[in-house]
Amino acid sequence: MKVVLIEGDGIGPEVTAAACRVVRAAGVDIDWVRADAGLGAAERYGEPLPEQTLDLIKHHRVALKGPCTTPVGKGFRSINVRLRQGLDLYASLRPVRTLPGIKTxxxxxxxxxxxxxxxxxxxxxxxxxxxxxxxxxxxxxxxxxxxxxxxxxxxxxxxxxxxxxxxxxxxxxxxxxxxxxxxxxxxxxxxxxxxxxxxxxxxxxxxxxxxxxxxxxxxxxxxxxxxxxxxxxxxVGGLGVVPGANLGTRYAVFEAVHGSAPDIAGKGLANPIAVVRSAAMLLDHVGERAAAARVERAVARTLEAKVGLTRDLGGDGNTASITDQLVKNLGS
The missing domain is CATH 3.40.718.10 (Isopropylmalate Dehydrogenase)
Structure with a gap:
C-alpha cells in the first residue's frame, strides 16, 4: 500500500518519522511516497505547495502530513487552506477525548x-x-x-x-x-x-x-x-495529543494539528503523539482497523505508564524515548 508522506517544517520530519516507525511496528506495510510542502518546498521550487505534491495525493488518495509553517500576515497563503480547497477536503474531523495519565x-x-x-x-x-x-x-x-x-x-x-x-x-x-x-x-x-x-x-x-x-x-x-x-x-491536554483528518469524497489527508515548533526543531525533543494518533486514524480509514486500535492502546499505555515522556507531557524524555515506549506497548 502506498501513502503520501509530507514531512513538513520544523519538527515535522522528527514526528512523522516516529509515526512511520510506530505504524511499521503495528504490522502495517506502507510504502511511504515522499512529497514536499512548506518552507523547504518554497526554497526548492519557489512554491510552498508544488503541483506535483497535489498530483501525488490525487494519485494515491491518502496522505500523512506533518506541520507546515505559514507566515503570519505576509508571505505565502496557508498550505492547509490550499490543500483543502485544491483537493476539496471539505470536512475537518477532530476527535477529542480524555487520555489516561494527562491531568485535565x-x-x-x-x-x-x-x-x-x-x-x-x-x-x-x-x-x-x-x-x-x-x-x-x-x-x-x-x-x-x-x-x-x-x-x-x-x-x-x-x-x-x-x-x-x-x-x-x-x-x-x-x-x-x-x-x-x-x-x-x-x-x-x-x-x-x-x-x-x-x-x-x-x-x-x-x-x-x-x-x-x-x-x-x-x-x-x-x-x-x-x-x-x-x-x-x-x-484534554492540548494540540500535542489530539489527531486530525481532512476528508473529501476522493481524498484524505491526516495531520498533526499543532505547529512546526521551529524553536525545538532538530533537537529530538518533540512530542509525536498527535501525528501518531493521526496515523492511527489513517490506518482506520484504509481498513487497518485492528492496527489502528493497537496504536491507540499503545498511546494510552504509554501515557499512563509515564515512562519516556517528552517534557510537554511532564517527563524528561525525548522523541526517541517516547517512540520506543509506543513501540514496546504495541506488543503488551
Whole structure:
C-alpha cells in the first residue's frame, strides 16, 4: 500500500518519522511516497505547495502530513487552506477525548468536532476597499452546508453517537448562518434516531468550559470550527495529543494539528503523539482497523505508564524515548 508522506517544517520530519516507525511496528506495510510542502518546498521550487505534491495525493488518495509553517500576515497563503480547497477536503474531523495519565479539569470528555473546511471567511476572498479599509467575504453555500451536516450525522451513525449539535450565529448573520441552519434542520429530519440540537456559538463556548461531557458531535462552519477544535483540544491536554483528518469524497489527508515548533526543531525533543494518533486514524480509514486500535492502546499505555515522556507531557524524555515506549506497548 502506498501513502503520501509530507514531512513538513520544523519538527515535522522528527514526528512523522516516529509515526512511520510506530505504524511499521503495528504490522502495517506502507510504502511511504515522499512529497514536499512548506518552507523547504518554497526554497526548492519557489512554491510552498508544488503541483506535483497535489498530483501525488490525487494519485494515491491518502496522505500523512506533518506541520507546515505559514507566515503570519505576509508571505505565502496557508498550505492547509490550499490543500483543502485544491483537493476539496471539505470536512475537518477532530476527535477529542480524555487520555489516561494527562491531568485535565474534566474527566470522560469524548466528542468529535466536525468543521466545514472550504468556505466561510477562510475562502480567502479579501480586498482593500480604500486605504485603511479591508473587506472579507464570508461564503456559505447550500451545497457545502448540506454535505458537512450530513457528514456529521454519518459520523454519529457509524460511531454509535446519539447527539449532533449545530453551532451557529444565525441571530446576527441571518442570511449566511440562516441558510446553514436551514440546511442543518433539513438534514436532521433524515436522521430521526439521532438527537439534534442547535446552539449559538458563544453559548457552545461557555458550555464547553462548564461541562464538555454533555456534547457528542459538534458541527459548524470554517472559522467557528477552527476556534472550537483548538478549544476542545485544550480540554484534554492540548494540540500535542489530539489527531486530525481532512476528508473529501476522493481524498484524505491526516495531520498533526499543532505547529512546526521551529524553536525545538532538530533537537529530538518533540512530542509525536498527535501525528501518531493521526496515523492511527489513517490506518482506520484504509481498513487497518485492528492496527489502528493497537496504536491507540499503545498511546494510552504509554501515557499512563509515564515512562519516556517528552517534557510537554511532564517527563524528561525525548522523541526517541517516547517512540520506543509506543513501540514496546504495541506488543503488551
Amino acid at each position: 479539569p474534566f474527566e470522560a470528555v469524548d466528542l468529535i468536532v466536525v468543521r466545514e473546511n472550504t468556505e466561510g471567511l477562510y475562502a480567502g476572498l479579501e480586498h482593500q476597499v480604500v486605504p485603511g479599509v479591508v473587506e472579507s467575504l464570508r461564503v456559505i453555500t447550500r451545497t457545502a452546508a448540506d454535505r458537512i451536516v450530513r457528514f456529521a450525522f454519518e459520523q454519529a451513525r457509524h460511531s454509535d453517537r446519539h447527539l449532533v449539535t449545530f453551532c451557529h450565529k444565525a441571530d446576527v448573520m441571518r442570511l449566511s448562518d440562516g441558510l446553514f441552519l436551514e440546511c442543518a434542520r433539513a438534514v436532521a429530519d433524515e436522521y430521526p434516531f439521532i438527537r439534534f440540537d442547535e446552539k449559538p456559538i458563544d453559548n457552545v463556548c461557555m458550555e464547553l468550559a462548564l461541562d464538555p461531557t454533555k456534547f457528542d458531535v459538534l458541527v459548524m462552519e470554517n472559522l467557528f470550527g477552527d476556534v472550537i477544535s483548538d478549544l476542545c483540544a485544550g480540554l
